[in-house]
Amino acid sequence: MSKIDHSVKGWQGVPFSSVNIQGAFWRRRLEVLKSVTIGVCLDQCESTHRIANFAVAGGLTEGKFEGIYYNDSDVYKVLEGAAYALMTEPDPSLEAEIDRIVELIEAAQESDGYLCAYFTLEAPDRKWTDMEKHEMYNGGHLIEAAVAYYQATGKRRLLDVACRLADHYDAVFGPGKRHWAEGHEEIELALVKLYRITGEERYWKLGLWLLEERGHGHGVGMIWDKPEWGPAYCQDDVPVRDIREVKGHAVRAMYLYTAMADVVLASGDTAYVEALDRVWAHTTERNMYLTGGIGPSLHNEGFTSDYDLPNESAYCETCAAIAMAFWNHRMNLLHGDGKYADIVEREMFNGALAGISLSGxxxxxxxxxxxxxxxxxxxxxxxxxxxxxxxxFLPAIGQYAYAVTENGIAVNQYMDGETTIAAADGRKVRLIQSTAYPWEGRIALAVLPEQAGEFEIRLRVPGWCRGYRVSLQEEGRLGDNEARLEKGYIVLNRKWSPGDTVLLDLDMPVETVRSRPEAEANRGRIAIQRGPVVYCVEQTGNEGLDYDAFALSPHAPFAVEHREELLGGVTVLRGHTAEGMPLVLTPYYAWDNREAGFMQVWVREAEDRQLYRF
Amino acid sequence: MSKIDHSVKGWQGVPFSSVNIQGAFWRRRLEVLKSVTIGVCLDQCESTHRIANFAVAGGLTEGKFEGIYYNDSDVYKVLEGAAYALMTEPDPSLEAEIDRIVELIEAAQESDGYLCAYFTLEAPDRKWTDMEKHEMYNGGHLIEAAVAYYQATGKRRLLDVACRLADHYDAVFGPGKRHWAEGHEEIELALVKLYRITGEERYWKLGLWLLEERGHGHGVGMIWDKPEWGPAYCQDDVPVRDIREVKGHAVRAMYLYTAMADVVLASGDTAYVEALDRVWAHTTERNMYLTGGIGPSLHNEGFTSDYDLPNESAYCETCAAIAMAFWNHRMNLLHGDGKYADIVEREMFNGALAGISLSGxxxxxxxxxxxxxxxxxxxxxxxxxxxxxxxxFLPAIGQYAYAVTENGIAVNQYMDGETTIAAADGRKVRLIQSTAYPWEGRIALAVLPEQAGEFEIRLRVPGWCRGYRVSLQEEGRLGDNEARLEKGYIVLNRKWSPGDTVLLDLDMPVETVRSRPEAEANRGRIAIQRGPVVYCVEQTGNEGLDYDAFALSPHAPFAVEHREELLGGVTVLRGHTAEGMPLVLTPYYAWDNREAGFMQVWVREAEDRQLYRF
Incomplete structure (x- = not known):
């Protein structure tokens, strides 16, 4: 039974812009992102006519639309990422380039607020006729970019474009107006972001209305006409409050759930929470790879049947892994439970991170x-x-590190750096996190409140961690009533004085992972994980081995070796196959950064007749 | 097919007398042993007439035999342990007390060398008529005591008694003489010890002959007459070279295998090695408890059927656990494989150690x-x-720490202290081991050869350890060809200079252990181990819990806390039951040292619906 509960509040996110990442692991990624990836993506958007489409649509240059109808979104997403990069480090030339693109986008907006270069140029008479054509998907990404760029620079120009577009949607769609079930979710979560920055309630309400449109037979267009896809492909098969199982296109599903978790904080509709909890369990217990990858099938870029998790043919779109992080971050804030931050971490160090080369x-x-x-x-x-x-995704990685809880601060992700957080009571607390995570499980957290005071600090105990030590640098062991475990966190509720330092030591052993037996592809196989990092066997470094022609004992020990010079600095695991061949495991996320060769995460398990049993 | 292979040599043991244990864990045990346990046991032997029986048998005092026919052995075993204590620390008053008892024992020996107070006093006409009556079992323990006391003091008096006794056996039994299948093995391994100290080949050959007597229908006496026991009870059902399965009385079986592993080094009979390998697998894979305990049944103090491992009614005699250590130490030396040292360790920290209170x-x-x-x-x-x-067992615990290999030294057990070892080539190497093992997995091993030189050092990677780091304090990471893994050891083969220090860091996580599914008693249950230490739930410290009325998630995290003031200094694991009750786990070996209450090693496993799966 659905009810409205305005106590559905949850925790508050801490923006990445207040998190100064120092540690080598993410620092290197952010530098490459800034120096290489943004430029590469802008160049590609330029050379593939993605940017030019706006100029043409705006009448600034001659030409026609080139590419696919959703290509606008790529430009918006690069702008969003560039804005995030600007938030942590000013870059006048990058900002000038964005300003230039913003002008083109602005020009492409029609007088009523409509904005979608493809339709403006190619099919103005077919606007809003096919819900698969990503009109609002594009718009959603514009909104996210606009919010980001406004936050980064204070410049309203793109934000104004976004508001006009959202107002246009609000004028055309809504109760008593036209129906719409957007084929690719994105607009819904974007409207919540726009509400948060503008304070305009109508934006989140439009997002809610768009969510509520789904599952009532309003869908029209290419998806609904394809019998092998149908409404489940874009989560239009049931009303969102009735969702029980994850279905269809993986990225779309994740964006939907992300939006639901956003909207419910405003709507207080507990039916959404219940639906989210159901579909989270269904997703994570039956339809998620070890890497955090989701959506096994190329056919629908999405889900098939429970436990269908083939390895070689795994689709596991990078976007889906990123979207899992988006959704799980919201679930963590909604429920204050570390198990969702576990999934965020799984994506951060595996499924999502694998999507980009070390070179960026x-x-x-x-x-x-x-x-x-x-x-x-x-x-x-x-x-x-x-x-x-x-x-x-990458420049905003710091957003996952902390959250503001009712009574203090939660440390969700371990990354070396410092931050200053405004707690719920307004108290400002500076935190300095010192760690070599994910290679080491030791974290020192210096707590520096403006003044001494009592509040809680929650430290996530990752799901992979079975044993931890927590102490205060000065005082040693914490009292039994100073540290309790709750929902995946060590809760330290005490009076903090500036400079108090918490020492957390998470056991980070080499772990043999077994798949649940229903996952046929992994039967008779094991995988190796250490801390949050899933390992793989790459041909490079293992030249003596052939693909799937070796086995590993589940008890095989590994030498744990950090190699600063290898793959951007990784901890490798050196051991032997059951056949006695030397074996080096490297992080999955770093695969295919050297010579081409085979790769396996799940390797054949050797029956170990040598070992005693109980 | 049996063949003689005189290359069956194996490694050499390193006597505990050259191992100076410094670390608190064993140091405390040794001090209590010396200050409390030896005195307690001598007093008990005195007050129960065990010592007086010798005086009466020797005609030194009036009286009659009191107690059971195998009671002589207890006196011998205390003398052996006292001799071990004297080896590490002189104690004139203890030595005087032993000398006094030696005189009584000597007096009890008959003129032909026969020595067994019960038969001398109670049934001189029934000597050698019932093979269950422990005549040679007593004799074996005399020999072990005599060897130990000779090593400790250089005094030959008890050793001469032992030699006369062994010569008496040799005169009465052997090829062409009387048959004998001793009901309780012990003499066989003792005769090898006597051979090693005297150089008299006939002693190990008599031990071999006694082993070969078994399984040929020579058994006569109480065991063989009891249909529910029969020859398998004392391993007289098959010739020893044909042994396939562990059977019968647990201590007797272990002493038998110990003797076989000793004798084969002299005999070179590969059929013994094959039999030992078969029965080792059968014992450890199907008939051993997590604690290293063996022999589930009170009925026969021994084995029943495969996987019959009940918990509450587990018999698991302390002597059997100790004897498992004896046997596995020999297997380690025979095969140079760390998996046997794993079992020694399991007994050291669990099954055997539990047998004595912290107070000693x-x-x-x-x-x-x-x-x-x-x-x-x-x-x-x-x-x-x-x-x-x-x-x-306890004062000799240092004997398990090292072995001399063909090309150097193996470190089998980690214990803080120092030793000087003569390698196979005569080179003397001093080793200083610094570690808080078993509470921490970090070990620093300073290597101090008399002169720089090339040799191997093997460091055991315990079976519970999946990840380790090994480096040199000065040089850092070892080269790939300097450290290889072989038979459960990291083999460091390099040129060592005095003062080179190896740093070994063994991951020592909290581990959820599952029993193999055939073990019915443990179905639906898990146990917790950390490093070599098996943990239990005791009522003391967990007053809110009722026996077996709680469950534990297999993923539950634990705070790892060392409590120097608790139970002689233990690392406890603090967490929660699945029902949310606080839970403290303490080492199994230390149970029943506080108020009486329930104890469980295998606890009910909670189904954890909260966790994602792959």
Whole structure:
């Protein structure tokens, strides 16, 4: 039974812009993102006519629309990512380039607020006739870019474009107006963002209305006409409050759930929470890869049947992994439960991160967990949603680190750096996190409130961690009533004085992972994880091995070695196959950054007759 | 097919007397052993007439035999343990007391060398008529005591008694003489010890002959007459070279295998090695408890059927756990494989160690893995083999730490202290081991050869350890060809200079252990181990819980806390039951050292619906 509960408040996110990341792991990624990836993506948007389409639509240059109807979104996503980069480090030339593009976008907006270069140029008479044509998807990404750029620079120009577009939607669609079930979700979460920055209630209400439109037979267009897809492909098969199972296109599903988790904070509709909880369990318990990848099938870029998790043919779109992080971050804020931050972490260090080369200029769209050697990152895609999603995912990675709880602060992700957080009571607390995570499980957290005071600090105990030590640098062990475990967090509720330092030591052993037996592809196989990092066997470094022609004992020990010079600095695991061949495991996210060759995450398990049992 | 292979040599043991243990864990045990346990056991031997029996048999005092026919052995075992204590620390008053008892023993020896107070006093006409009557078992323990006391003091008096006794056996039994299948093995391994110290080949050959006597229908006496026992009870059902399965009385079986592993080094009979390998697999894969305990049944103090491993009614005699250590130490030396040292370690920190209270004056004979609260250590037993086995097991614990390999030294057990080892080539190497093992997995090993030189150092990677780091303090990471893994060891083969220090860091996470599914008692249950230490839930410290009325998530995290003030200094694991109750796990070996209450090793596993799966 649905009810309205305005106590559905949850935790508050902490913007990445207040998180100064220092540690090598993310710092290097951010530098490459800034120095390479943004430029690469802007160049691609330029050379593929994605940017020019706006100029043509705006009448600024001659020409016609080139590319696919959703190509506007890639430009918006690169702008969003560039805005995030500007938030942490000013860059006048990048800002000038964005300003130039903003002018083109603005020019492309029609007088009633409509904005979608494809329709303006190619099919003005077919606007709003096919819900698969990504009109609002494009618009959603414009809104996200506009919000980001406004936050980064204070410039309203793109934000005004976004508001006019949202107002246009609001004028055309809504109760008593036209129906609309957008084929690719995105607009709904974007409207919540726009509400948050403008304070205009109508934006989140339009987002809610768009969510509520789904599952009532309003869908019209290409998806609904294709019998092998149908309404489930874009989550239009049931009303969102009745969702029980994850279905259809993976990215669309994740964006939908992300929006639901956003909207419910405003609507207080507990039916949404219940639907989210159901579909989260269904997604994570039966339809998620070890890497956090989701959506096994190329056919629908999405879900098939429970436990269908093939490795070589895994689709696991990079965007879907990123969207899982988006959704799970919201679920963490909604429920204050570390198990969702576990999934965010899984995407951060595996499924999402694998999508980009260490050099920052090559991308995976598809992320299999096994390859005979034919699968490689490339520079760009015809449909290039994944590179442009990475451009906005990575610079904002710091947003996952902390949250503001009712009584203090939660540390959700471990990354070396510092931040200043305004707690719910207005108290400002500076935190300095020192750690070599994800390679080491030791974290020192210096707590520096403006003044001494009592509040809670929650430290997530990752799902992979079975044993931890927590103490205060000065006082040693914490009292039994100073540290309790709750929903995946160590809760330290005490009086903090500036400079108090918490020492957290998370056991980070090499772990043999077994798949649940229903997952046929992994039967008789094991995988190796250490901390949050899933490992793989790459042919490079293991030249003596052939694809799937070796086995690993579940008890095999590994030498844990950090190699600063390898793959941007990784901890490798050196051991032996059951056949006695030397074996080096490297992080999955870093695969295909050297010579081409095979790769496997799930390897054959050797029956270990040598070992005693109980 | 049996063949003689005189290359069956194996590694050499390093006597505990050259291992100076410094670390708190064993140091405390050794101090209590010396200051409490030896005295307690001598007093018990005195007050129960065990010592007086010798005086009466020797005609030094009036009286009659009191007690059971195998009671001589307890006196011998205490003397053996006292001798071990004297080896590490002189104690004139203890030595004087032993000398006094030696005189009584010598007096009890008959003129032909025969020595067994029970038969001398009670049934001189029934000597050698019932092979269950422990005549040679007693004799074996005399020999072990005599060898130990000779090593400790250089005094030959008891050794001469032992030689006369062994010569008497050799005169009466052997090819062309009388048959004998001793009901309780012990003499066979003792005769090898006597050979090693005297150089008299006939002693190990008599041991071999006694082994070969078994399984040929020579058994006569009480065991063989009891249909529910029969020859398998004392391993007289098949010739030893044909042994396939562990059977019968657990201690007897272990002493048999120990002797076989000793004798084969002299005999080179590969059929023995094959039999040992078969029965080792059968014992450890199907008939061993998590604690290293063996022999589930009170009925025969031994084995029943495969996977019959009940927890509450587990017999798991302390002597059997100690004997498992004896046997596995020999297997380690024979095969140079760390998997046997794993079992030694399992006994050291669990099954065997549980047999003695922290105070050193109370003992378990029976070691269940679950108790509703009725099972407690006591001061002594009518059949008191277990206290007197602990008296000789603990002071010699250092013998398990090192071995001399063909090309260097193996570090088998981690214990803080120092030793000087003569390698196979005569080179003397001093080793200083610094570690807080078993509470921490970090070990620093300073290597101090007399002169720089090339040799190997093997470091055992315990079976519970999946990830380790090994480096040199000065040089950092070892080269790929400097450290290889072989048979459970990291093999460091390099040129060592005095002072080179190896840093080994063994991941020591909290581990959820599952029993193999065939073990019915543990279905639906999990246990917790950290490093070599098996944990349990005791009622003390968990007053809110009822016996077996709680469950534990297999993913539950635990705070790892070292409590120097608790139970002699232990690392406890603090977490929660699945029902949300606080839970403290303490080492199994330390249970029943506080108020009486329930104890469980295997606890009910909660189905964890909260967690994502792959």
């Amino acid at each position: 200029d090559k991308f995976f769209y598809v992320n299999p967990l096994a390859s005979k050697g034919e699968h490689h990152r490339v520079e760009w895609f015809h449909t290039s949603c994944c590179p442009t999603n990475l451009v906005r | 004056d109370k003992f378990f004979y029976v070691n269940p893995l679950a108790s509703k609260g009725e099972h407690h250590r006591v001061e002594w037993f009518h059949t008191s083999c277990c206290p007197t086995n602990l008296v000789r």
